[in-house]
Amino acid sequence: MPPATTRSTPEPRPSRPQQVADAIKDWVMDRGLQPGDRLPSEPELIERFSMAKGTIREALRILEAQGLVKSRTGPGGGTFVHQVSEERAAALLGNYFYFQQLSISDIYQIREALEPELAASLASEGLSEAQIARLQSVMARYAEPAETAEEEREQHIASLRFHAVLAEMAGNPLMRFLIRFTANMLSEITVTRQLYDPPNRELWASGMGYQSRLLSALRAGDCDAARRILREHMQTAHRLMKAQEAALTRRFLSETTII
Template sequence: MRVADEIKQWVVERDLKQGDKLPNESEMIAEFGVSKGTVREALRILEAQGLIVTKTGPGGGSIVGEVSAERARSLLANYFYFQNLSVADIYEMRKALEPELVASLAGHLSAEQIDELQALAERHPEPARSAEEEKQQHISSLEFHARLADFSDNRLLGFVIGFMARILTDLTVFRGLYDPPNVDLWRKGREHQLQLVEALRRGDAARAREVMASHMQVAEAFMQEQEAQLMRRFVDD
């Protein structure tokens, strides 16, 4: 792992970009002063992480890859899967970041982006009639937030918020927090999303921040109640 880290640092120091070729195996052995087996293991680690791509055959070798945001979120989610996150943990972050995200987006979204958000907000015009429909509505709602994150010019802010939408989706599904269906959560969530889209359409940053802050407060309360109901059912069983 140490050599893999050294190779990453070597790439950074030389400002190599996606598609740039790494030295061949013999050159890397000399550069890092390690054995052939150690170099190969380091390259396997970096390839598994998506940081390099190795091609075989004539003209082959290792080139710098690019880790997609989705892959990075998946790897990070694997870590948090074992951390016993609570709804409160996630919403502590969401309440701090998402109102500022939407305020920064106001007046900077294209008509196509606004229309996409409008379509997402209108996707479920009726409350869920079953736990399965409720699950799909939860997932759709979080897709709305993930798209907001995708539209941010601040890549770090967008990544963190998109990641929170991802782990909240996983938490909702794995713990069954969508059962039983909650009409009030559907109604308030839909109202907030439509109000937010309208604020973004007008370029009203203050209103967008206000709506998202309210949405976070309401959603957290509902989700914590769902979590409490799940625990009560567990104890009763």
């Protein structure tokens, strides 16, 4: 008896407009077009790709929805190559994760892998005094512990802003995007799940301590110290945030039981 075979389900073939959209992207890349450059007119695209008007128009709508082209009407109008902003890319990726039920641990697993290496890289490259001052100005927004849940919420967002600003200084655009994205996702989770209530003095004190030590290591160009400090910072913040989440869950269950 011949062994059973497992047939994989074939990938669905892209629609014709999607194929044309992909072909236009390849054409743009092959010719080195830059944001702001005009695409050929609709009749030229019809002739170039040997497709009907409706297919070309739908392909351009696909590219516009992706943020890769932008149409303008009136004098000087047409379809132009457009650069996707980091904010739009993050929003689209955030939509993907909207129903994924990300956990605190999911996010910190990524942060613990990336941010220590970012710190080491920045220490190696060296930060200017202006960059150090910019980070210090962010820290000034939470220099004193919060007294209310509202203050805690604002301070937590500001403390995550410190890491987003740190990522802006990275030379690696992929690392910069991923770290800023995870920091923003953590900020959203903190706010939507109200993990800032009640104020957590230990979380504030440890964060201030680690960030102050990190700035000293960055100013000194000490790669090993910068990596170690930020790794410990992430591990400690992970532990404290999970404890905050657990406390909130217990409080919710207790209130539900009383009701």
